[in-house]
Amino acid sequence: MKIAGVAxxxxxxxxxxxxxxxxxxxxxxxxGCEALERTGDNEYRMKMKMMLASFSGAFEGxxxxxxxxxxxxxxxxxEGSGKIGFMKGDGVLTLTAKDGGxxxxxxxxxxxxxxxxxxxxxxxxxxxxxxxxxxxxxxxxEV
Amino acid sequence: xxxxxxxxxxxxxxxxxxYAAMVRSPHAAANIRSVDISKAAAHPGVMAxxxxxxxxxxxxxxxxVELPGMRxxxxxxxxxxxxxxxxxxxxxxxxxxxxxxxxxxxxxxxDYDVLDAVGGPEQALAEGAPAVHPQWADNIAFKFEQxxxxxxxxxxxxxxxxxxxxxxxxxxxxxxxxxxxxASWHAADRALTIYTSTQIPHLARxxxxxxxxxxxxxxxxxxxxxxxxxxxxxxxxxEEAIVSFAAMKLGVPVKWIETRRENFLSTIQGRGHVDYxxxxxxxxxxxxxxxxxxxxDLGAYFQLLTPAIPTLSVLMMPGLYNARNIHAEIVGVxxxxxxxxxxxxxxxxxxxxxxxxxxxxxxAELKMDPAExxxxxxxxxxxxxxxxxxGLNYDSGDYxxxxxxxxxxxxxxxxxxxxxxxxxxxxxxGIGISTYGEICAMGPSPAVAAGxxxxxxxxxxxxxxxxxxxxxxxxxxxxxxxxxxxxxxxxGVPIDDVLVLHGDTSIVQYGIGxxxxxxxxxxxxxxxxxxQDIKEKVIRWGSMLLDSNDVRFEGGMCIxxxxxxxxxxxxxxxxxxxxxxxxxxSEPGLVATRFWEPGNFTYPFGAHIIHSEIDPKTGQVEIKRxxxxxxxxxxxxxxxxxxxxxxxxxxxxxxxxxxxAIYDDAGQLVTGEFxxxxxxxxxxxxxxxxxxxxxxxxxxxxxxxxxxxAGTIGSTPAMVNSVVDALAPLGVTHVDMPLTPEKLxxxxxxxxxxxx
Numbered sequence: 001m002k003i004a005g006v007a008x009x010x011x012x013x014x015x016x017x018x019x020x021x022x023x024x025x026x027x028x029x030x031x032g033c034e035a036l037e038r039t040g041d042n043e044y045r046m047k048m049k050m051m052l053a054s055f056s057g058a059f060e061g062x063x064x065x066x067x068x069x070x071x072x073x074x075x076x077x078x079e080g081s082g083k084i085g086f087m088k089g090d091g092v093l094t095l096t097a098k099d100g101g102x103x104x105x106x107x108x109x110x111x112x113x114x115x116x117x118x119x120x121x122x123x124x125x126x127x128x129x130x131x132x133x134x135x136x137x138x139x140x141x142e143v
Numbered sequence: 144x145x146x147x148x149x150x151x152x153x154x155x156x157x158x159x160x161x162y163a164a165m166v167r168s169p170h171a172a173a174n175i176r177s178v179d180i181s182k183a184a185a186h187p188g189v190m191a192x193x194x195x196x197x198x199x200x201x202x203x204x205x206x207x208v209e210l211p212g213m214r215x216x217x218x219x220x221x222x223x224x225x226x227x228x229x230x231x232x233x234x235x236x237x238x239x240x241x242x243x244x245x246x247x248x249x250x251x252x253x254d255y256d257v258l259d260a261v262g263g264p265e266q267a268l269a270e271g272a273p274a275v276h277p278q279w280a281d282n283i284a285f286k287f288e289q290x291x292x293x294x295x296x297x298x299x300x301x302x303x304x305x306x307x308x309x310x311x312x313x314x315x316x317x318x319x320x321x322x323x324x325x326a327s328w329h330a331a332d333r334a335l336t337i338y339t340s341t342q343i344p345h346l347a348r349x350x351x352x353x354x355x356x357x358x359x360x361x362x363x364x365x366x367x368x369x370x371x372x373x374x375x376x377x378x379x380x381x382e383e384a385i386v387s388f389a390a391m392k393l394g395v396p397v398k399w400i401e402t403r404r405e406n407f408l409s410t411i412q413g414r415g416h417v418d419y420x421x422x423x424x425x426x427x428x429x430x431x432x433x434x435x436x437x438x439x440d441l442g443a444y445f446q447l448l449t450p451a452i453p454t455l456s457v458l459m460m461p462g463l464y465n466a467r468n469i470h471a472e473i474v475g476v477x478x479x480x481x482x483x484x485x486x487x488x489x490x491x492x493x494x495x496x497x498x499x500x501x502x503x504x505x506x507a508e509l510k511m512d513p514a515e516x517x518x519x520x521x522x523x524x525x526x527x528x529x530x531x532x533x534g535l536n537y538d539s540g541d542y543x544x545x546x547x548x549x550x551x552x553x554x555x556x557x558x559x560x561x562x563x564x565x566x567x568x569x570x571x572x573g574i575g576i577s578t579y580g581e582i583c584a585m586g587p588s589p590a591v592a593a594g595x596x597x598x599x600x601x602x603x604x605x606x607x608x609x610x611x612x613x614x615x616x617x618x619x620x621x622x623x624x625x626x627x628x629x630x631x632x633x634x635g636v637p638i639d640d641v642l643v644l645h646g647d648t649s650i651v652q653y654g655i656g657x658x659x660x661x662x663x664x665x666x667x668x669x670x671x672x673x674x675q676d677i678k679e680k681v682i683r684w685g686s687m688l689l690d691s692n693d694v695r696f697e698g699g700m701c702i703x704x705x706x707x708x709x710x711x712x713x714x715x716x717x718x719x720x721x722x723x724x725x726x727x728x729s730e731p732g733l734v735a736t737r738f739w740e741p742g743n744f745t746y747p748f749g750a751h752i753i754h755s756e757i758d759p760k761t762g763q764v765e766i767k768r769x770x771x772x773x774x775x776x777x778x779x780x781x782x783x784x785x786x787x788x789x790x791x792x793x794x795x796x797x798x799x800x801x802x803x804a805i806y807d808d809a810g811q812l813v814t815g816e817f818x819x820x821x822x823x824x825x826x827x828x829x830x831x832x833x834x835x836x837x838x839x840x841x842x843x844x845x846x847x848x849x850x851x852x853a854g855t856i857g858s859t860p861a862m863v864n865s866v867v868d869a870l871a872p873l874g875v876t877h878v879d880m881p882l883t884p885e886k887l888x889x890x891x892x893x894x895x896x897x898x899x
Contacts, residue, residue: 054818083249085169111809113229114169118404118815121807 003091003128004107007136013095016102017071019142020093026063029138031131034058042068046080052120052127057084071095076108085114104136149368152323152340157396160325161190163386164244165399166234166251167408168226171260171479171810172273175224175233175253183236183250188243191393192251193385194234195223201384202354206445207592210454213285216276216477218444220354220381220388226255227275227443228479229811230408232381237389237397260479260810264417264440267476275443275477284441284475285450289457291532292468297432301423305504310879311416311493313440313804314797315407316486317822320370322410323400324383326390334361335391339383342372343656344616346593348648350379350447355387366646369618373794374485375410376618377658378447382409407815412804413486415440416453416493422501428509428516432468435460435497439475442482448489448592449482450475455490455582458533462498463542463580463748464520469532479810485658487794488581488852492859495579499860500877503576503867507876512559513864514550517578518543528841535582537746538848539838540774546578548836549750549772558754566872571757571891575865576750579857583849584745584842585659596740597661598654599669601630601677603733605720607713609634609641611673614654615666616646620851621783622662626670628779629845633674634681634712635699652736660747660849663779668843669739676735684715684733687726745840745848749773751792751861757869759895762888764800764866766829771857773833776840776848784850785833791854792831797823798855799862803881821881 009016019025023044027036035047042065049058061080068074078089091108112124120127180192204218221232234251238244259273266272267282275282298304324339335357341347341364348364355362369376382399390397401410421434439453457471488495502520506513522529524541531537550556558574565572586595598614609630617623627641644650654666678696685694685701693704700709715733722731754768771788778784801821805814814820839846859880866882867875873894878886 081169113171113809113811115404115815117807117811117813118229118408119819121813122819 001110001125001128003110003132005105005129005132007104009102009104009136009140011101013071013097013102016095016104019139021065025139025142029135029142031134042066048080052116052123055084055115055119057082059087085112085116087112087116106132151320151368151370152325152338153400155325155338155367155398157325157327160396160398161237161239161393162241162244163389163397163399164236164238164241164248165232165382165405166236166248166253167405168222168229168231168233168255170226170255170257171229171262172258172275173226173255174258175222175226176256177254178234179252180234182252183247186243186247186250188239189236189247190239191237191389192234193221193389195219195221198385198388199223200356201388204381204444205350205354205379205447206449207447208445208449208451210285210287210450213450214279216444220384228481230405230481232385235385235389237393241400262478262480262806262808262810264415264438264476264478266808267478268438268474275479282477284477287454287473287475289471289533290469291534292432294432294434294468294470297468298423301431302426303505303508304421304423305501305508306419306421307501307504307877309418309420309497309500309877311414311418311496312798312880313415313483313806314413314486314802315804315820316373316375316410316413318371318373318375321401321403321406322376322380322382323398324386325396325398326387327396328391328394330394332361334363335387336363336365337383337387338365338367340369340376341366342369342376342616342618342658344646344648345614345653346656347379347383351383351387354384355391363647363649365648366616369616372618372657373487374413374489374658377485377656378411404815407820408812409481411446411482411484411486413483413489414493414798415483416456418493418497420497420501422505424505424509426509428505428511428519430464430466430505430520433460433466433498433501434470437471437473439473440478440480440483441475442478442480444482446482446484449484451592452483452485452490456494458535459491459494459580459582460498461531461533462495463522463578464498465522467532480806487791487855489659491581491852492795492856495577495581495856496860496863499577499579500863503864504876507871513576514555517546517576536743538743538840538842540746540748541836541838542578542748545748545772545774545836546750548834549752549770552772552832552834553752553754553768553770555752571759571869573755573757573865573867573869575753575755575861575863575868577857577861577864578748578750579860580746580748581852581856582744583660583747583852584664584741585661586744587741590744594655595665596655596738597665597669598652598736598738599666599673600652600734600736601670601673603634603677603712603716605717607636607640607711607716609636611641611643611670612651613643613645613666613670614651615657615662617657617662620657620662620787621780622666625663625779625783626667629667629670630674633671633678635697636712660851662851663845664745664840664843664847664849665739665741667847668741668845669737671845672737672739673735676737677733680729680733680735681712681715683726683729684719685710687724688715688718741842743842745776745842747773747775747848747850747853749853749857751857753861753865755865755869757866757887757891759891762884762886762891764882764887768832769829770832771854772836773850773853773857774836774838775850775853777837777846778835779845779847787850788833788854789831791852792858793823793828795855795858796828796862799859799880799882801881801883
């Protein structure tokens, strides 16, 4: 599944970039995130709860930030698995100054498997978009 | 099922019974680095956890088919070092109840090294595709070729050649009752009893005994009431062996009931074809040759009949037509998907769909009426028995007569006129024809993997009540009624006096089972023949009791032709068991067993016509009329026959319009429940106008042909032909199934940009 979109933040790219590298901020902003801890340079372990269609489940996984180019771009690689299946995501986020704030554009690939794919496929696209929207809303509230 | 009193596998409860839950791979292809069962094993209520290493002495899944040069994967019942499909079992948890078992199954930790997977048959053949089985460089399991006549010459002589690529999508069998089994070990006599939801009790016993290393006669397999099979229970699955293994290890009964989600993932599916058809004809519509290249998605490994299914498509490819030159090639390919196998029609629907679509494509090319081109090419009534270019011998038929009846019923000529008027108004009205044939009553033993005969025992009890033991295994086809009717007719006893037993290998003599529309045509014939033996015995006993050499048996009575004195079959039965005096060359009792080997398949056929209209605003197809005229030989029970036809049509229309088991490129099944997999519901089904013609089959003394698959096979091409006909004014010549509103709406919108 391809994921792409644009979000607006009311603060400068430097600040936006910094926020998106902060585990405390990310754990507040990622929908369903229950724990996020740094395990190494640009590597985090994450626990999250995901709700999809008629079921929900806990995920454990890791997040890696690759190719950091502060404050203009970085690549995020997410891998998680749980009882309801697994997910893999890989995308590039690009930050551009715009109208005194930041425009974040993102583009990537996500793959899901297991029960989540078998019974949640029809909703995964909208669920992903909703989660991304919420993420940026929470991030915007971090000023 | 209707009265709620039948006993299905899940109704079986035994003292101390444990429950099994399978741990299944979420990945379509992965190496297993490790399986950690420690947390699951320590979970309260868990009695055992087994992995592939623990169960390595249990034999691999059995495939009963050999094709020349075929690659046959060795598929163990639990994966050890690699998984090949989503749903592949990697461990089993046995616990005190099913909820504990399911919870503990979630605690088994499997470390996977995920690999690239193959999610479809054409991907499997693509350059650089990952190898499903690492020991083989490509994904081709086998190639198979069959020729009849001289296709090259035929195509060279043709005025017109039409080509079309067609997909017969993957379908889920979806019986109302999912799979399930209960195994119970009796240590004292080293014997295992398995209750399992199967169509083939005796074959399953033979196969499971082999896998488990048990003597066949120490394994009692019971198919209790079975809530539908549709081919998917014509198989022996890993779970049956795993549950048996656990019961033998633990010494207590173990039950496993498949969930619906497991059924979608792990029970064989049907179809999975990408076909390239070519038809060659003269300008006047005479078909001179047919070619097809079939790419069959076999799945990740072979279940019982997996590789055989596309070969049935080849046999059926000429349809009802005088096509003397055929050429078929099959490429069977591995994918990281659940295996395909025999489901509702098994191979014949794909071929019938192909040839019936191609005849319409040809008619459109030649600007001929699709009815006219069919009449032109039918095998004629005086050509039977008819040897086909694919090596079959069609038993009997009058195709033109049946088709004429269907055309008259729907008022074809007038309907075409109405269609022309509707088209002028811009309406999308279609008339779709399918004149289908099929191969039934499977079948002669040389043509069926495990033998194609069937057995029956008829026991007239001392009271005159009649017990029939049949080797088939009815699971909704109603032979409990049909066979009682046969016995009632032959012996002159009330139907209520007849009990039909089946499905228990300790009660019933060896049999083959129920599939391939064979129940009544093969199993019923064995019953009929055993009844003839009983009648001979009855006459012998009657002669003695009446002290006459000139008696007849009629209406349940032996009658002395000279005096008119008579004695009933009930009195004769009592005398036969009391045996105070025994007729010469006779023995006590009134029992007969017959095994019957058919000399040929049977070849039912029919004509289905569907009048439909598409709503251009929504793409929704409305079936306005559905006329089916089926010739299945003699009919023993009209209500059962029509029930079978209607049920079959619901599946065939499902394939045409709604159903599709979709795997994504990574081998993930993305239609894993009824929210995503659109099976036909009652309100989606049209009113069906069903009638019959009758050309009795000469293959069996009942003159029956078989009806279990006819509705499925006949309906799909009629539906698609109707929709394509409706879209013909837009220049559409083919649409691949399923014909969902979205797909049709896009086609309509693209061709009428101004309307949107």
